[in-house]
Amino acid sequence: MSSWKIPPFLTPGDRVQVIAPSGALKEFSALEEGLEIWRSRGYQVELGSNWQTVYGYLAGTDSQRRQALLEAWENPDCKAILCTRGGYGSARLFEHWDWPSICKISPKWVIGFSDITGLLWRLATVGMSGLHAPVLTTLSAEPAWSIDRLFDCLEGRFLAPLQGQGWGGGQTTGWLLPANLTVATHLLGTPVQPALDGAILALEDVGEAPYRIDRLLTQWRLMGAFNGVRGVALGRFSRCQVPSGSSGWTVEEVLRDRLGDLNIPIVSELPFGHDGVNAVLPLRIQVRLDGDQGILEFVR
Template sequence: MQSKILPPPLQPGDLLRVIAPSGALREFEALGQSVRIWRSRGYQVEIFPKIDDKWGYLAGKDENRTQQLAAAWQDPDCRGILCVRGGFGSTRILENWNWQTNSTSPKWLIGFSDITALLWSLYTAGISSVHAPVLTTLVDEPDWSTQRLFDLVEGRPLTPLKGCGWGGGIARGMLLPGNLTVATHLLATPILPNLDGVILALEDVTEAPYRIDRMLTQWRLSGALQKLRGIALGSFYRCEAPQNIPSFTVGEVLRDRLGDLGIPIVSDLPFGHDIPNAALPVGVQVTLDADQGILDFS
């Protein structure tokens, strides 16, 4: 499998740009606190002037959000891009987007949830990125999770993550983490990466079990799951069924829709919309041990 370009490790003093490519910003206090965390590490953090724009549920019109991403990506002095929040909107700015990887040096792109679309698009362009807390959630992370994010972007080794192994042995492949809902809406689009040999890491939030079932059934019908080497499952936070309505639990749905694939699977890993949301590299080789329940980054 083709390796991805890993951006150079960040160092104190590096310039980071803050953009809002998705939903409208509401958590101003959390944003300020998270920016201070990055600055306390010695980084220069510049916030895009129109970060608080609103256009319906979006953080400004598509052209404005595209300009933010382009300005950060094309800035030769910028070493990393910090996304403000998820929500919805990043796929809208990818319709005619080109990463222009030949004219810019690779830089870190950090976020999760709706930012999945940007992470996966960058993956298809051959560049690794980071599935990690956005700037409206970083402040809520425990110290070890925050340190893990800095370890990742500053070039230090990552400790393994422990979950619940479903059995099925050990797999090694390229890690591709993301939000299940966003990823499902990338099926049959040019943004969907080549999944051959991938270890797919999925999480979600506030989706009823029947909706998780529907999405995973779409993955099954598409044939995409048959290409994978393994699956790593994070938190499925607040994905309970409505009260007084017959339902499976989300855990039962995951077992039913994924348990017969014949590949290693580990669930209950500490990443996703729940706390903690452990940083995961996008596009690096990892080992998934479904007998021991371990995701190893060495």
């Protein structure tokens, strides 16, 4: 933990910068609502060079999206990087790019989830923390307590535990590694994957039929990717129903089948992910997972 870089906490009045590292922006009104929340908290918000660029389904070419990210990193007045949306495209940023050179720059918060998993995981490989949290286009849909929690985290205040459904397995401590399951699975075995030893995985997904969730988790098992993982915290698996006219397991049954024999603490139904409350999860922060009581607790 001592080698990990935790970005400085924010103070109202700080400048933050908006970038689009993945999909092209569609939700303009939702973006403006998210920006207004940041402004109402006293922050100066600057739009990056590619925030409304469109290149197919991407928010600009790989070079344009890398450049927007670099501009935010290299701007000494920028204290945090806000991602507009997920979609697809973050993994493409890391081809033929000397990402570790960014380590020479002071760390700053990167905030997002879903496809932003690629950016957060790449940060983890070079020793930087980040926040798995609402993107700007989903922020205004959060309840007040979740928005307060995001700013509590960014401004250095204590985070209350999250309550879910315990599957048993006792208690464990480890470092938190949040991710969208689909995005993370496609990063396994690549330079974007951080080491998983000692991790407590926090997984969520959206729009995947149960058999596809089975396929993803089976890949983790076949690769031995769960070896060294100390616990699993499951968020929302929304729109993951059995296809109409089909039969088979529900997504909850698939999760229990593929994870229930790992002999580690597991907690489900935690309030993070798509289509509902998306409580902030800091990357690489020490946590305690209680599989009996169903609690994810942040260790001071």
